[in-house]
Amino acid sequence: MSTTEGETVRVDRDEVFLELTRSICPVCKRVVDAEVNVRDGKVVMRKRCPDHGPFEALVYSDADLYLSTIRFNKPGTLPLEFQTEVRDGCPLDCGLCPEHKQHACLGVIEVNTACNLDCPICFADSGHQPDGYSLTREHVAAMLDAFVAAEGEPEVVQFSGGEPTIHPDIIEFVEMAYARGITHVMLNTNGIRLARDRRFAQEVARVGAHLYFQFDGFDESTHRAIRGRDLRADKLRALDHCAELGIGAMLVAAVERGVNEHELGAIVRFGVEHPAVMGVVFQPVTHAGRHVEFDPMQRLTNADVMHALAAQLPDWLAVSDFVPVPCCFPTCRSMCYGLVDGSSFIPIARLVDVEEYLDYAANRVVPDLEIRHALEKMFSASATPGVEQALLACESCGIDLPKALEAIERHAFMIVAQDFQDPYTLNVRQLMKCCVEQITPDGRLIPFCAYNSVGYREQVRAAMSGVEVPTLVPNATPLQPLLELTRYGSKTVPVADRSARSSAGKGKVGR
Numbered sequence: 001m002s003t004t005e006g007e008t009v010r011v012d013r014d015e016v017f018l019e020l021t022r023s024i025c026p027v028c029k030r031v032v033d034a035e036v037n038v039r040d041g042k043v044v045m046r047k048r049c050p051d052h053g054p055f056e057a058l059v060y061s062d063a064d065l066y067l068s069t070i071r072f073n074k075p076g077t078l079p080l081e082f083q084t085e086v087r088d089g090c091p092l093d094c095g096l097c098p099e100h101k102q103h104a105c106l107g108v109i110e111v112n113t114a115c116n117l118d119c120p121i122c123f124a125d126s127g128h129q130p131d132g133y134s135l136t137r138e139h140v141a142a143m144l145d146a147f148v149a150a151e152g153e154p155e156v157v158q159f160s161g162g163e164p165t166i167h168p169d170i171i172e173f174v175e176m177a178y179a180r181g182i183t184h185v186m187l188n189t190n191g192i193r194l195a196r197d198r199r200f201a202q203e204v205a206r207v208g209a210h211l212y213f214q215f216d217g218f219d220e221s222t223h224r225a226i227r228g229r230d231l232r233a234d235k236l237r238a239l240d241h242c243a244e245l246g247i248g249a250m251l252v253a254a255v256e257r258g259v260n261e262h263e264l265g266a267i268v269r270f271g272v273e274h275p276a277v278m279g280v281v282f283q284p285v286t287h288a289g290r291h292v293e294f295d296p297m298q299r300l301t302n303a304d305v306m307h308a309l310a311a312q313l314p315d316w317l318a319v320s321d322f323v324p325v326p327c328c329f330p331t332c333r334s335m336c337y338g339l340v341d342g343s344s345f346i347p348i349a350r351l352v353d354v355e356e357y358l359d360y361a362a363n364r365v366v367p368d369l370e371i372r373h374a375l376e377k378m379f380s381a382s383a384t385p386g387v388e389q390a391l392l393a394c395e396s397c398g399i400d401l402p403k404a405l406e407a408i409e410r411h412a413f414m415i416v417a418q419d420f421q422d423p424y425t426l427n428v429r430q431l432m433k434c435c436v437e438q439i440t441p442d443g444r445l446i447p448f449c450a451y452n453s454v455g456y457r458e459q460v461r462a463a464m465s466g467v468e469v470p471t472l473v474p475n476a477t478p479l480q481p482l483l484e485l486t487r488y489g490s491k492t493v494p495v496a497d498r499s500a501r502s503s504a505g506k507g508k509v510g511r
């Protein structure tokens, strides 16, 4: 309300209210209500902790794109079994608890906390550290069995860490996963061992593992900012070994504002040309675990990744070529498949009216269920290179794709934008439909973003290593007055500040 010359006038709010949901306080992790609003063309989450005050964070930097994305929301599928009960409410009952809306498309097993790098950015808070854990064969067998019990025939498992390639039993772990009928087994690796140990690379090829290969860019400054070292030669050598040995790799780039967002187009071009590379996943840096200081209102989102790619590769890509992934909550991940022919790149979304098949909200009759199922497989968290063959095999496609492909030397290349949630952006609406699950040694399947944000990672590490692990807090600019360093390089707050009472006003650090 404003007053001009004695007249009282009502004024509009500067934002459009989208939803009331639940999130957590980034400092004490208590569950709090959260609003999601559109302001200045962007989607922003706002919440308030009674002890630590208000917090705001950018969720999606293009509100129009966010709103059109939400229509791609497929009904979830129940897993065969849940691992926990509903007791304290989401996100404290992971999981999966019976309230969860989707089964696990992809399971992640972190085999160790040790790493041969100490990256300044590491959501797993790994490195050369005095404590931690390394899984045994018995642990991994039980975790894979829990995944099979929940899924029946799981599609994809990723062995991660730490650095999984330095685990002495990693080759056997891959064999154990395949022996249980899991279709696609991946190693999430920084590539150093594959570059420097050719015999190991031969073993990886022998057991048929695929790589989720850390690759952030080409500038030395990018490597130093994100990995703390110049790893350019190692990356190229590792990928060349993969090409020689027939190991397929998805490049995975952590993207941080002001560091490497100018390199996204060059990474795609490099991947398209390299024989070992099947696609690229761009992940805005997850502000959980260890990371450089950031401003939650300036963070990079999926929309920034898609806009940057369209600007840097205007002959190949437009933002409209990306399709929201409907199996998880559709704002989590968007994907584009391109058919590569020499120097041309033709996005599949220009050949098939994907919206006609995957806009579940419109509720109209689907022209062809076979095509819908093929597209659902392609635009899924468990999509693996080659999955586009299901679409190409559709005789009823109506666009004669197989013929169009006859002259094409390499069929398809996958590009993914995947924004993980952090303690600032966590939204239970998104989380309850998560289809990427962290498998824990006690047999739970915990949604990946909950694992990193809510405190589950710290609990599992403490239980497995026998060492107390502090509750981690994002290294965010508004929190700087409270933060102190952990022995792993991440940030925490002293216990007294974590439980500060609102009446004292002392702990109110949010914006």
Ligand code: SF4
Residues within 6 Å of the ligand: 089, 090, 091, 092, 093, 094, 095, 096, 097, 098, 099, 100, 101, 431, 432, 447, 450
């Ligand atoms: S995220 Fe899913 S498993 Fe975890 S508490 Fe919420 S509904 Fe349950």
Ligand code: SF4
Residues within 6 Å of the ligand: 115, 116, 117, 118, 119, 121, 122, 123, 124, 125, 126, 127, 161, 162, 163, 190
């Ligand atoms: S980000 Fe990966 S490579 Fe870097 S320290 Fe963490 S686990 Fe190791």
Ligand code: SF4
Residues within 6 Å of the ligand: 328, 329, 332, 333, 419, 420, 421, 430, 431, 433, 434, 435, 436, 447, 448, 449
């Ligand atoms: S891991 Fe996070 S970003 Fe990915 S599907 Fe789950 S909730 Fe969404």
